[in-house]
Amino acid sequence: MPIDVKGVSFSYNTGTTLEKVALENINLSIGKGEFILIGGEIGSGKSTLIRHFNGLLKPSTGQVIVDGMPAHEKHVKTKVGILFQFPQNQLFAKTVYEDVAFGPSNFGIKGKQLDKRVIHALQLAGVREELYDRSPFTLSGGEMRLVAIAGVLAMQPDYLLLDEPLSGLDPENKNSLLLLLKTLHSQGISVVIVSHRIADMLFLADRVFLMQDGRVSFKGKPDDYIYSTSSPLPDITSLMKDLRQKGIDVRDDVFSIEDAFDEITRVQKERMVR
Ligand SMILES: Nc1ncnc2c1ncn2[C@@H]1O[C@H](COP(=O)(O)OP(=O)(O)O)[C@@H](O)[C@H]1O
């Protein structure tokens, strides 16, 4: 069952002089098991949009339906987990363990079952065991983000929404987070990533939505996105294009380092045969 967004518009500060239309007539659907990227410049409405997916915001007009139910029903909050842009705002308990336990215990899970869930979520997110008893506020930015993810995973959501999850991470942490999201997706969780820089994540995505001034300006597959918008190319795609221009006969419709590696290896082998 999908997340269906039907004719959704949303304004902040309605009826005041500060009224701001942030979303205008959004129609889209996110299927179970999909890996979705939502791109667009800062201020285009990305965060506002995903806050509608689990009912944190209610549309001014239109509706959001999750698995057949209005998104603001309490039950939906357990199905749709959201990781905010600043994980430190999401953490509050005395220890990492308690923080991750908070969500499920609030939904009546206790004892052994709770412990199992918490440990599983912490392990899945890759939080090191020596951090379980630490205060979340003594952790590094990358570690905090993993703890916040564990907290969301402990609710066993069907959909995982992440708002600018790579911002502030170093390249190594970025890669391990993308790997984690790939793993979670392969286990059946739908992943929705919001970012103003989606180019280097295109290889993960089934579909891409682009936001512009509160509207969806593009919907489609990563390949169509690359060829139909003037958006920046992934670094790896630019590299392949450069190689082609230098006369090396590689394909340039390549979005992942793995595919680029295979493609370059193939061309190298062909050259050796000749
Ligand atoms: N709490 C708020 N009050 C008033 N305006 C807001 C608020 N949050 C966001 N906006 C405005 O709504 C628009 C969309 O914002 P946002 O959804 O945060 O965009 P994005 O996530 O793409 O950067 C922007 O013009 C922003 O200034």
Ligand SMILES: [Mg+2]
């Ligand atoms: Mg935002």
